Amino acid sequence: MASAITPVLELTGIHKEFPGVKALNDAGLRLYPGEVHTLMGQNGAGKSTLIKVLTGVHGPDRGRMVLLGHEISPQSTLEAQELGISTVYQEVNLCPNLSVAENIFIGRYPRKWGMVDWRGMREQARKLLLDLEVDIDVAAPLSRYPLAIQQMVAISRALNISSRVLILDEPTSSLDEAEVQLLFRVLRRLREQGMAILFVTHFLDQTYAISDRITVMRNGEREGEYAASELSRLALVNKMIGAAADAAPPGTAGASAQAAIAASTTETAPAQGELALDVDGDAANKQPGGTAASGEAAPVLLRARGLARRGVLQPVDIDVREGEVLGLAGLLGSGRTELARLLFGADRADGGSVRIGEHEGIFLTPREAIGSGIGFCSEDRKLEGAVLSLSVRENLILALQARTGMLRAIPLKRQQELAEEYVKALGIKTASIETPIGSLSGGNQQKVLLARWLATSPKLMILDEPTRGIDVRAKQEIMDYVTALCRKGMSILFISSELPEVLRCSDRMVIMRDRAACGEYTRGQLDEESVLQVIAGEAA
Structure with a gap:
């Protein structure tokens, strides 16, 4: 674990509101050089918003961000990168039709005599990747390589831009176990070189395999910061979901868990x-x-x-x-x-x-x-359920029409009968079956989708x-x-x-x-x- 007294990056008292939503409330984060710091929390805990504030996507309503002793306020991702903060996202944001080398240097091509130095760019790209234990043909299109290699290319690009703070937002969500281990070897090497790494994940096993410290977020707030070696898995889960106790009382939950494993029926x-x-x-x-x-x-x-x-x-x-x-x-x-x-x-x-x-x-x-x-x-x-501009009736018959086939339209009278039947049966509160579903409450929308x-x-x-x-x-x-x-x-x-x-x-x-x-x-x-x-x- 990092032993530095002064953090590379510190966020304190970060607040961020959107219309009708308080996304962050007095949130904070500390990153030290030479550590992997994992950010954990359930869906809606505020992790993504905190990262977007840090990387200049959103400006905080109030709060302080200090990088290497200087207060910062990035207004864009480009400005954050210039300050030394780079992010690699879950979905690799590169151009598969371009070469590996072009992806690493895109927008910053090295030049010689006013022309792009293609040979020099390929040499630099190959060296950057070799530092990450990746030996590939950098002149080949990125699309030729699997997702794990594309992640390494994205990390190489980030490191070439910045060498202070590296943020990895769900980088393992589409990787298999061997690819995860490759990524972790790279992260450990970067940690040894003094890099401050913020790792965002939902996976408990990966958290304990790579983390030095863990910050837990819940409901837009920082629940706490812990040394990974001092926080049990059960305690971490409890803190993420807001459970009252960190451990089961003797002879109760622990015993029932053991009994559950042993019992057959x-x-x-x-x-x-x-x-x-x-x-x-x-x-x-x-x-x-x-x-x-x-x-x-x-x-x-x-x-x-x-x-x-x-x-x-x-x-x-x-x-x-x-x-x-x-x-x-x-x-x-x-x-x-x-x-x-x-x-x-x-x-x-x-x-x-x-x-x-x-x-x-x-x-x-x-x-x-x-x-x-x-x-x-x-x-x-x-996004995947209600078509908000369509009526209750139209939303209700979509699946049945899909099964019937588009060439055999369900008669309007039958649509109306079905809609009236289910509106009554499920107690859907709507002025009419022709009312747009978007004007209904969330509970009534859910009932329409069930119907x-x-x-x-x-x-x-x-x-x-x-x-x-x-x-x-x-x-x-x-x-x-x-x-x-x-x-x-x-x-x-x-x-x-x-x-x-x-x-x-x-x-x-x-x-x-x-x-x-x-x-x-x-x-x-x-x-x-x-x-x-x-x-x-x-x-x-």
């Missing part, structure tokens, strides 16, 4: 909530939790084996049973959403298979998944953060309705960052950590504290 408790809607007009003939009336486990509806995507998700095996809620728990970036998107065909899997009904193999498109009886409510309601997929009569509904950003009453209404659907035999894959919600609703739970499934548990095996232990990797 447990009796499934009844699902929560009352029947909100008689979906098909008949009395339910199944017990909640995917358990048949005889007490035997219900048949498997969907079976995924070895489902994976390079740099995104390690091979995962899961089963979803008929009429059950299968919860996915884990921190942001653990692989929950990535797994859901691969199951639905929104992203293309590199390997593995999915079996549901007559389909076996990976889904190549969402339309294939819809045709096999899968519905998907994305976590990003505004969109229910109109397709899915066998499996994937709900990714269905209650994010909506009020308590709307949350309860949605979760009661989800429970009612399971009582009628529909299966639910339920993803939520709110652990009490996942524990309350799930019949079984799969816990994700660092892009992999690390445990499967039935209702009653875990409590909130023991889930955190499994997420942190501290359960036996």
Whole structure:
């Protein structure tokens, strides 16, 4: 760990507000030479905003930034680079059609006799990359090389611009394990040379593999700064999510975590909530939790084996049973959403298979998944869910129309009947089915999106953060309705960052950590504290 007394860079009392949002509130950060300092926090904690303030994308409303003893206030990323602060982002921001050397020196080509010194530029580029243990043809197009090498090129460019502070914003999110280790070897060498490195990640294993110190952010504030060697994984997870205790009381959560690992089965408790809607007009003939009336486990509806995507998700095996809620728990970036998107065909899997009904193999498109009886409510309601300028009716029939095909338009009268039916059934508060969905509250928008997929009569509904950003009453209404659907035999894959919600609703739970499934548990095996232990990797 760095032993310098004076930090290279120090931010204190940073405030930043956007219309209706307080993004940063008295946030701070200290970076020392010769250290890797990791910035951790859940989605919305303020990490990205703090970096944008530091690199001149946003100006702070108030606060101080001091670099090498001098107060700074960069007004642009170019000015930040000139001060010695460079950033390498998750998505490599380079030009794949240009050569490696051109990408490193773009905008700063060395010149000789008024002309670009191509030979000198290639020699300098090769030397810069060799310093990072990368020996490649710098005259070749960047597109020829894998993402890990492109990351190294981006780092070489950043180091060639600046040698004081290097910021790496989620640089490993698309790298496999071997590529991550290559990056970490480079970071350790830069650390030995005295570089101050700010590393932003969601991955716990990577945090402890490379970090000297950790700053935790929560709700736009700095929760604390800690030596990595003195902060346990469980304590880190608790600080990120705001849990009250750093460790489980003796004989309670710790014992339940151990029991969860050892136990093989447990009796499934009844699902929560009352029947909100008689979906098909008949009395339910199944017990909640995917358990048949005889007490035997219900048949498997969907079976995924070895489902994976390079740099995104390690091979995962899961089963979803008929009429059950299968919860996915884990921190942001653990692989929950990535797994859901691969199951639905929104992203293309590199390997593995999915079996549901007559389909076996990976889904190549969402339309294939819809045709096999899968519905998907994305976590990003505004970007991937609601079309804000369209009416409630138009939004509601989109998935059904996609399954039917664009050449077989659903008659307007049928659209109106469906919209009126679901508006009434789900209690959607809207002046009319022709009201633009953008004028509805978040909770009512979410109900419309839920209705969109229910109109397709899915066998499996994937709900990714269905209650994010909506009020308590709307949350309860949605979760009661989800429970009612399971009582009628529909299966639910339920993803939520709110652990009490996942524990309350799930019949079984799969816990994700660092892009992999690390445990499967039935209702009653875990409590909130023991889930955190499994997420942190501290359960036996």
